[in-house]
Amino acid sequence: MIITRNSFPFPFCTLLLALSAPLLARELEPLTDSGELYFAEEEKKKSEKEQGEDDRPGFVMRSLQQMEIQRDWLSKGYVGMWRGLDGYFSDGATFENENDSEMRLETKQTWRAEGEIESDVRLRVRVDLPNTEKKLKLFFSSDEESNVEERVRSVSTGERIERDKSVSGLEFSPDDKDRKWRRKFSGGVRLRSSLVPYVKFQLKREWGEEDSDNWFHLFRQKVEYFDDDGWGTSTEFSSTHPVGDVFIFSFWLExxxxxxxxxxxxxxxxxxxxxxxxxxxxxxxxxxxGASQPVPRVNGVFYGLSWQYQLYEDWIFLGISPEVFYPRELNWSAEPSITAKLEIFFAE
Incomplete structure (x- = not known):
């Protein structure tokens, strides 16, 4: 996610930072057994009584804590369900400690300069059955039909969780991380009125190490076939390199x-x-x-930025993305917008 110059005012982002300040404060509270910082239980109770409700968590924090209880309950039940299914099909084999089953809910809303408002709701589900068959996963996605522009830009497209746009199936990755060229096979159905079968093959190669000070390159080639739309292919290449201590440069082609x-x-x-x-x-x-028809050409350019913040623990993420887009079809006139995105992860 990214953030750029924009004609939009930034007090909105400043307000969000201010609201999230109490979340940072909880990490700075010293907890030691030293004589200077340790308080006896009676002194703590007396202090709490004198201060009354002033030291209680604020409304936002209390709400997030209640959400966390519900989220942990749902995550535990979700992962436990698939862990039990894995054990059933593997005849009680010893469970691996880790289960990568995950559910992600994403909501996004975009405000445009002309007054239009669009919102997205997306759901992705991944099911891991590590003991049933090594590296075999079930998955569900509600946004499989997104095109290049939708994946590149941060704006909403009015997407909803609709059955006829969703896909579900099995994914198999036979290669481990030490293999240079890693393969991934998947197949399933698109959930329309009549189920539409599809198959997909992906080939992936990495050069370098992601956390090193050198260039890291990634190449990915995908080929897929849907029974109603025919076949398609996607080629992707990206490179990243650290710049100083706090910056990372990257470029991406698809x-x-x-x-x-x-x-x-x-x-x-x-x-x-x-x-x-x-x-x-x-x-x-x-x-x-851009596109190759009617002639190879650029159909739009954009610049923007995205601010991404870990709002609470490791499962609620907030993003703010101002952007200016210049489409060819509007004679390169500027289209400013600002998008807010909230992601919630349910995992073990």
């Missing part, structure tokens, strides 16, 4: 082709990420999108 439309869509994005703290980062980006 080209998609669908046989039913008979043309390529492509994108090129450059990003500079600034690590603000352990809980937040700002991504500054500039990019272009």
């Amino acid at each position: 080209a998609d082709y669908e046989d039913q439309f008979n043309f390529f869509e492509y994108a090129n994005v450059y990003t500079m990420t600034q690590v603000v703290s352990e809980r937040s980062a700002v991504h500054y980006r500039i990019g272009a999108i």
Whole structure:
């Protein structure tokens, strides 16, 4: 995610930072057994009584704590359900300690300069059955049909969790991380009125180490076939490199082709990420999108930024993304917007 210059005012972002300040304060509270910082239980009770309700968590914190209780209960039940199914099919084999089953809910809302408001709701589900069959996963996604522009830009598209746009199936990864070229096979159905079968093959290669001071490159090639739309392919290449202690530079290229439309869509994005703290980062980006028909050309350029903040623990993330888009179809007139995104993770 990223953040850029924009014609939008930033007091809104400042307000969000102010609201999240109490969350940071809880991490700075010293807890030691030293004589200077330790208080006897009676002294603590007396102090609490004198201060009354002033030291109680604020409304936002209390709400998040209640949400965490419900989230932990749901996550435990969700992962436990698939862990039990894994044990059933593996005849009681010894469970692996880790289960990567995960459910992610994403909501996004975009405000445009002309007054339009659009919102998205997306759901992704991944089921891990490590003992049933090594590296075999069930998955569900509500946004499989997104195109290159939707994946590159941060704005909402009015998407909802609809059955006819969702896909579900099995994913198998036979190769471990030490293999240079890693393969992934998947197959399943698109959940329309009549189930539409599909298959997908992915090939992935990495060069370098992600956490090193050198360049890290990633290449990914996907080929898929849907029974109603025909076949399509996607080629992706990205490179990242640290710049100093708090910045990371990256560029990303992608080209998609669908046989039913008979043309390529492509994108090129450059990003500079600034690590603000352990809980937040700002991504500054500039990019272009285009197509091969009617002639190879650029159909739009954009610049923007995204501020990403770990709102609570490791399962609620907030993002704010101002952006300015210049589409060819509007004679390169500026289209400013600002998007807010909330992601909630349910995992073990």
